[in-house]
Amino acid sequence: MRMTKAGPVVAATAAIALTLTACGGGDEADGSGEVSTKDSITWMTMLHTATTPEADAGIEAELEKYTGLGIEMQWVPDASKDEKINAALASDSLPDLVSLTNITNTTVRQAMASGQFWDVQPYLADYPNLSKIPEATLESAKIDGGLYGVPYQKPVARYGVLVRQDWLDNLGLEVPHTIEDLTEVARAFSEDDPDGNGQDDTVGFYDRSESFLVGFRSLAGYFGAGQHFEVNDDGEVVPSFTTESFKEAMEWYRGIHEKGWMNEEFVTVQKQNQKDGIAQGKGGIVVSGLFEAKNFHEAALAADPASPMAWALINDMTYDDVDRRILTDTNGGMGGWLAVPRSQITTEADLRVVLGFIDKLMDEEPFDLMTNGIEGVHYELDADGVVSMLDNSTWEQEVQPFGSSRPSERVTVFKTSNEYTNLANELMAQNADYVVVNPAQSLTSKTYDTQWSTIQQQVNDAYNQYMVGQIEMADFEAVVEGLRGQGLDQVIAEFTESYEKANG
Template identity: 30%
Template structure:
């Protein structure tokens, strides 16, 4: 064989060898679906509440996820208009491996066909299919037709309820209210009997942030605030019916007598919370988790405070029932265009493990808490964050907070579990709510009679095609 021919074959052999080596390296870095495997795992996540409290702390939160999971994470956390950002991202085809959303938004995106059906992934997971982690009755809340699932819980969402200054109740020797008349008498005492002891007429009985959330009072007439469906699948909104008239008239009486915060219709939730924390109002309507957060905030400010927030049931209805609102489930979903769905499932299993529960509540080790000889202790920053990094209570029945629960939370959650039901939201609700709010506020502030308000509310909803009867 000639020398140049032997040289040519040698070059070819070297090139073939290099190609085989590169192919082998590539096979080690990806699985059969082309998804990155161990050593090269990554996720792009869209979230609002999960993460750090500041952009700087958000980076620490991501580093903690990466330390605990060996998954490289990009956490996108829009500063505002999260729901719109989510819907825009999904409609434009922007790629995320996981998105955080509520059940009503998941309904919309399931209809649009942009979320992955994950029933098989849940069934194959020892953690996610374990009913001592996520009870079957919780899965029932997010089950679609044919037993399909499109999301996994982020946390136990809880619900909304009346939250009262229990220290004021005890100081004024008041009993827990059960009827609207009972609530009225409590509010009157809060207004007139100087519960904060400053000698000034500067307290209100009740404050809300608009109609968020008056369900505990609508309960007195067995009325729900949002959509309900009859057996024929027709929609209505019970607050737009004559059944709601006595409750709206009761609110008008509170407003006229100065027992209701006059700014209730325009309050943001932050303003309502501030009134409660600064001894200006005796009752608000808010989330069960905030019973503990209210107590913790005041205790951190003054360990000797007499302040005591307590969650209580709403008004008893005609059939002896109490109707409270269960919060729309907070969920993680995998878009159909996710590049790493397998890694997303791995993250969800981590999220529902003990390490994931600690991260989502207590926060970042060495920043929010320290761990010494098995003992957890919050740092000063951790105390400010109130054990909430997107989750106050994990949706994991095995979870026991190593620091302990915030004061009053467990009792409030028991009330929610006993009395609260999910509200039904649809794509039409934002438009329907504008009509509901317009006439409800007019009735509650005495601008028009309550019966006229609900009649006009119902008429406009029907004309707009937002209800069926």
């Protein structure tokens, strides 16, 4: 009885409290500017670093000055970009400009194919930089013949294998250039105490949860596997995980895992954990972007200024009699789209403002800003035009976040005082001659657009289970066979048909 009497008062109090909270937390973001007088841009883009740079200051303020437009950055952590973008698409809360860097995202492809974004092709010719985007890049950025965003231009293949040079020296080993030698290095790094501290606390490979899509995928490329898809002898376009080379690579990599030559619980390791682990000297072989050597090195120095860490950068790894090759990690230099939503930008006049903004970002000055930062604040130039960083942690905080949002990374190559950066730039350029691209990228398949995310996740799970020994190769193959009925066969059939059409 007592409860019922106190009821109304409690309920009312709680209700008031709740309402107040709701008001206080109200969303003040104002969607769009007025038509034709557009003087600012909201830009949703990916954040690859731990913290966001300060708004309306530093690089952002400089870019505003250069472009003459107000900029409001909406940073989305790269790891959660898919859900953020899916949610924004579903709730129609898109900004003026969206970076879409996962080109296989089903929702994004559907949204593009259905015309949610402007087809920018007819406008490109009017801008000095946009008009110079290579035809091949434009082609690979098209969906159903439409160009629903300005393609990000990246180096075509940035990946390679990084090996701890100081550990190799300690053990008297040569820099490995074949998978066979790399295997031996992985063994030695795990068993022969490469850091000489008398403890069994190191491994060879240091991988992370995205192994299937990132690190291992690149390794499988050395074994001959295709970039996501490949055309087989029968002229069919098949996913690379159905091929023998891919499975051969899986068997080899599982052997590494079984013998303890890599971090055992890699499936629980996130990107930042991986970086931390490498900086702490837990592992000595990383399959990643060659430019990461610099970041690992600096992370190690930040933790321990006396760190002996040194890296060997390898871009010519080969296996058995397979010719030198490297899978592209940027979809053949097309790193996604800078897309303009029709719901936000409703007039051609406004669209031209946004395109002009992108175009200006491709000038050398903003490129310099987004790469090195502000001269005198983040870096200095010597007489030979060599860039040297003043304070790395400031650069990481204020400049690095913008790096991955540069519409083109091919504007110019800076000579820097960092040997790793120079070397990585050189090796990445060499990669271009051996790059393997995805034959299905510009092909169309309705089933792929709707089902691929689901299919890929199941294969990814099966790969992880196989790696740690939960299942065997026969079980992995059974999972793939099972998926044939759930759309995989249709994807193959539709891509093959599209491929035949495109290649006569």
